[in-house]
Amino acid sequence: RAISHLDDRASILAFVDSDACPNREWLMRLVQGLNEPRTGAVTGYRWMIPQSNHPANLLLFSLNSALAGLMGPGGHYFVWGGSWAIRRSTFDAIGLHQAWHGTLSDDLVASRALHAAGFKVRYSPHCVSRSQIDGNWTTTLEFIRRQYLITRRYAPRLWSLGVASH
Numbered sequence: 649r650a651i652s653h654l655d656d657r658a659s660i661l662a663f664v665d666s667d668a669c670p671n672r673e674w675l676m677r678l679v680q681g682l683n684e685p686r687t688g689a690v691t692g693y694r695w696m697i698p699q700s701n702h703p704a705n706l707l708l709f710s711l712n713s714a715l716a717g718l719m720g721p722g723g724h725y726f727v728w729g730g731s732w733a734i735r736r737s738t739f740d741a742i743g744l745h746q747a748w749h750g751t752l753s754d755d756l757v758a759s760r761a762l763h764a765a766g767f768k769v770r771y772s773p774h775c776v777s778r779s780q781i782d783g784n785w786t787t788t789l790e791f792i793r794r795q796y797l798i799t800r801r802y803a804p805r806l807w808s809l810g811v812a813s814h
Contacts, residue, residue, distance in 0.1 A: 660735055661736055662678055664777070665731070667730075668730045669778040669779070671774070671777075674692070678775055682734070686766070686768050687770045688742070688762040688765065688767025689727050689733065689734040689762055690733050691731060691769055691770070692730075693730075693776050693777075694712065695712075695716060695776050695779065696709050696712045697781065700782055702784065703785075704785045705782060705783060708781055708783065709781065715810075716776070725771045726803065727756075730777060731776070732755070738762075742761045744758055747760075751802070752798055752802075756798065756799065757802060
């Protein structure tokens with residue numbers, strides 16, 4: 649919704665989840681990464697911190713850690729919606745605001761639009777944000793279910809890889 653009210657002077661758009669705890673250099677590192685040629689977006693990821701040793705928290709921590717461990721150098725990554733930045737010119741050029749209309753996923757739709765336009769998504773380990781988790785079996789299984797359903801819809805190859813690996 650905020651995209652519709654952007655100031656014309658905004659040249660970079662940065663996104664962060666409300667429960668994320670980015671470090672002091674987060675924004676600077678996101679913006680610096682956009683200087684590389686063919687980089688359409690720079691992303692961090694989340695590092696889930698269990699607030700208790702409830703088995704549901706530990707399961708979610710383990711699944712998330714496995715995915716975080718796949719991040720590294722290269723340009724084949726997906727945008728994680730909780731920590732990323734894009735140039736306004738790239739955002740407009742790939743029609744991302746329109747692509748988001750009627751979708752359930754901001755990050756996987758952004759990833760698909762960027763890759764379709766020939767842009768890379770750059771991962772910045774300096775932009776990993778802590779995210780506290782404290783759930784139970786119901787909330788954890790609902791979160792996992794939602795992630796798998798959204799991924800299956802918007803990134804079927806990534807979903808297949810996730811199912812095969814887990």
